[in-house]
């Protein structure tokens with residue numbers, strides 16, 4: 001069986017940028033990607049210099065096209081099921097029963113969005129309801145905005161959203177906020193609606209209003225939702241023995257290497273939300289560190 005220098009699991013900005021660095025370092029690298037990117041639902045991506053306003057699929061197509069030049073790189077569409085490590089080699093098994101072998105592995109599998117069960121929310125998610133104000137706030141500045149959320153970070157998140165519009169209503173969908181949090185929001189002229197949401201009403205993906213129990217529809221043209229990306233797309237097997245930090249993230253060094261030598265976790269797979277440019281940056285970092293490790297191993301083996 002062929003031994004790859006590196007297997008990159010996940011072909012988002014993190015994995016693809018790692019592959020670019022590795023290809024340019026002449027490393028035999030295979031990218032295994034399920035092709036289900038997290039930001040698929042959104043029409044345009046923002047905040048990546050030279051790519052601001054780009055369609056997510058076009059962003060990926062450009063990246064994949066640029067990788068074609070590097071003949072040591074292969075890419076396959078598949079879903080990784082398991083990783084094991086024996087001695088110094090990693091074994092990766094996919095859904096289509098292929099087994100790949102490599103010296104190093106980069107896990108860049110991102111997160112899965114999980115939306116609360118609110119009628120009509122799916123229709124507006126990614127088109128007028130978003131997760132990140134840095135990604136989509138500017139396009140909706142000064143509009144009547146909704147915040148969907150509750151819990152201990154509600155004040156922090158709402159104060160952030162209020163940077164883009166002073167007209168913000170918080171919808172907790174039936175959750176009761178802590179009295180002090182609610183008062184703080186009210187003191188900042190933010191309305192809090194704690195009734196369960198019956199429906200997000202929209203037209204062609206554009207949020208128009210939010211209908212709640214015992215109240216009329218409240219007009220809102222865009223919104224931001226908290227806590228949708230908690231679920232890892234590919235939780236690593238516990239048998240690998242990787243440590244996690246107190247926030248539940250995989251413990252890594254500054255370049256993404258975990259406590260298992262040769263195994264890297266980068267991008268949203270590590271943080272809950274990295275953003276495109278930082279995910280690509282982490283890919284670059286991991287690629288450089290892996291190439292240096294392989295150079296050192298080769299150098300030491302030639303006497």
Ligand SMILES: Cc1cc2nc3c(=O)[nH]c(=O)nc-3n(C[C@H](O)[C@H](O)[C@H](O)COP(=O)(O)OP(=O)(O)OC[C@H]3O[C@@H](n4cnc5c(N)ncnc54)[C@H](O)[C@@H]3O)c2cc1C
Nearest residue numbers: 010012014034035036039045046080110135267268275276
């Ligand atoms: C609605 C929305 C809008 C966003 N807008 C922006 C924006 O405008 N600007 C911005 O900077 N960021 C934006 N983001 C965030 C951005 O999409 C992520 O931070 C970024 O994509 C993370 O990159 P990644 O490479 O870590 O993961 P992803 O881009 O999610 O890529 C992970 C890849 O791994 C694959 N994968 C998963 N599991 C497996 C498996 N078991 N085997 C093989 N492959 C697997 C997936 O199919 C996917 O292709 C947005 C996010 C959302 C949800």
